[in-house]
Each structure stands twice: as structure tokens, then as C-alpha cells.
Amino acid sequence: MHTAAALIASLLPLLAVAAAQVQPLPAQPAATVTVYRCTSATSKVSLQDAPCAAGQAQQARQMQRPMDAPARPAPPLPVPPAAARAVPPARDVVYLAPPRPLYECVTPDGARYTSDDGRGNPRWVPLWTLGYPAVRPHSVVGDNIGHPDRRMHPPHRDVNWPVATGGGTWIRDDCTMLPPREACARLRDRRSALRTRFFNAQEKERDALRTEERALNARLDNDCGGR
Incomplete structure (x- = not known):
């Protein structure tokens, strides 16, 4: 008996400290609230949550307590840049003809x-x-004179x-x-010759030279990888 009483006595200070540290839970507000409508002697109307003052007409009404609006959902996360770059950009497709x-x-x-x-x-x-x-003919006049044996043979074909x-x-x-490299060099030489002729050509000939040079430039771009 004495041992139990001594044990309880030793635990009392600890229980007192624990009770001091425990804070009461905040009281939950009531679901309804009372609103008082007060009318003064000068007919001034006011609404309040406390009873009206003496000498004022009072009307009390129970109302639902206003509640805070629910929290807004979090905005969607932005698309990371890496995902945006996953789609390859559109590119222009250029078709080249085989080299001529x-x-x-x-x-x-x-x-x-x-x-x-x-x-x-x-x-x-x-x-x-x-x-x-x-064919060498043998019917020349006098050809058989002094050569009786030739009269017995017909004309012959002499290939020599x-x-x-x-x-x-x-x-x-x-x-x-x-070869492709030599062909590209010849095309550039042809274009240089056209440009040399252009300075001394008449205006009518220059139009033809411009057309020919455009065709050469297009062929150099397609066949030789540039001008």
C-alpha cells in the first residue's frame, strides 16, 4: 500500500506538467447564427449579431452561418519544355533531280x-x-593495146x-x-564565258544570255551542290 501511494505521488508532478502543456481544441462555430434587426426611434434600421439596445424595436432571426468557399483546385502544371520539343518542327521538303x-x-x-x-x-x-x-573501171580506150591477155579477163574490183x-x-x-567533278568545273567555265560575252553583247543578245545563265545556275545548284 505504501509503495503504491509513493508511486502515485511521484507521478503527480509529471501529470500536472502534461496537463499544462495540453491545449484545448478550438471550439467549432455553430451551424447557425442569430441576426438582430434593430429599429431606432428615428426609424433607422441596423443589422447586428448582438441584441438591440434598450428603446429599439428588435427582431431576431436564425440564419445559416456563412461558410468559406471550397479551395480552388490547383492549376495544371505547365508542359515541360522537353515535351514541347518532342514534336519535330515542320520542314520544307526539297526534291532534287538526279545530276545530268x-x-x-x-x-x-x-x-x-x-x-x-x-x-x-x-x-x-x-x-x-x-x-x-x-570500183575502178577498165574500159579506158587503149587500155588493152599491146596486152592481148587482158581482153580475156573482165573488169575487177580494186579495194586499194x-x-x-x-x-x-x-x-x-x-x-x-x-566525271562529276570535271563536269561541274566545265559548267562554271561555261558560265564565266557567258558573263564575259555579256559586257560586249547587244541588249537583245543579253536577254538570251541571262536565260542561259539562270539555267546554268539552277543546274549547278542541283548537280554540284552550289554555285
């Missing part, structure tokens, strides 16, 4: 020029220059006797395709 070949052609006398289609300039040549045999018979044909100069 350029050919170098050689004339019979060794002169060189360029061609866009690989067909050299045409020229007329006699057939005998291409190795076609020509180049007799011009008037026949001929059209042939073209030989052309070979240039």
Missing part, C-alpha cells in the same frame, strides 16, 4: 567541246573515208584504189562522259 551527265566530244582535227546529250556534231563524209571499196564516187553519209563526233 556532261560529255566531251572531239572533232577530227582534235578540237574539243562539251555536249549535254552525248551526241557529237554531225558531219558529211565520203563513203571511201570509212573503208568502203570503190580510192576513187571518189560521190557517195557519202552523215557521222557524228566521238563523245565520252566526264
